[in-house]
Amino acid sequence: MEKFLVPDRMFDTVFEITPDFLKAHGVFALLCDIDNTLSPYEDAVPDAAVCNWIAKMRESGVEIALISNNSEARVATYNKDLHLAAFADAHKPSVTVYRQASAALGVPLKKCAVLGDQLLTDALAAWRLKIPAFIVPPIKDKTTLFFRAKRAVEVPFIRAYKRQNQR
Numbered sequence: 001m002e003k004f005l006v007p008d009r010m011f012d013t014v015f016e017i018t019p020d021f022l023k024a025h026g027v028f029a030l031l032c033d034i035d036n037t038l039s040p041y042e043d044a045v046p047d048a049a050v051c052n053w054i055a056k057m058r059e060s061g062v063e064i065a066l067i068s069n070n071s072e073a074r075v076a077t078y079n080k081d082l083h084l085a086a087f088a089d090a091h092k093p094s095v096t097v098y099r100q101a102s103a104a105l106g107v108p109l110k111k112c113a114v115l116g117d118q119l120l121t122d123a124l125a126a127w128r129l130k131i132p133a134f135i136v137p138p139i140k141d142k143t144t145l146f147f148r149a150k151r152a153v154e155v156p157f158i159r160a161y162k163r164q165n166q167r
């Protein structure tokens, strides 16, 4: 299977991702999904662990922008104390907002990576931009039929990733 939709790297949680790992891969900015990547949908604001992880990244010279398909209200509330560059209604996998985020951070796209939980939005955008897709499993998935259908589409790509990374 081609690289299309196959994550470049999977992590169990975002906390496994360190500034050293990113810099070793030439990544100086994370273009980061919110819902089910950093926090579950029902958490209006990031918890202390997420705030600390973000602070550590930024202290180490890794910039972070929030890129969400969720509403302006959701993103503004979530970002209230983080003060990150943040983009709502992003229409991922559209790449327009990722380009804006890269410019806002002052980090060229080739030094950026996407961090998210969904292959059809986050990983697809990364593939279109030719930058790495770092994927975590959704923190707490919705159980609607629509969401289950989307996850079913992801299964072969996750399997391809696991096959490629077995050895």
Ligand SMILES: [Mg+2]
Pocket (backbone or CB within 6 Å): 033, 034, 035, 036, 037, 116, 117, 118
């Ligand atoms: Mg998400």
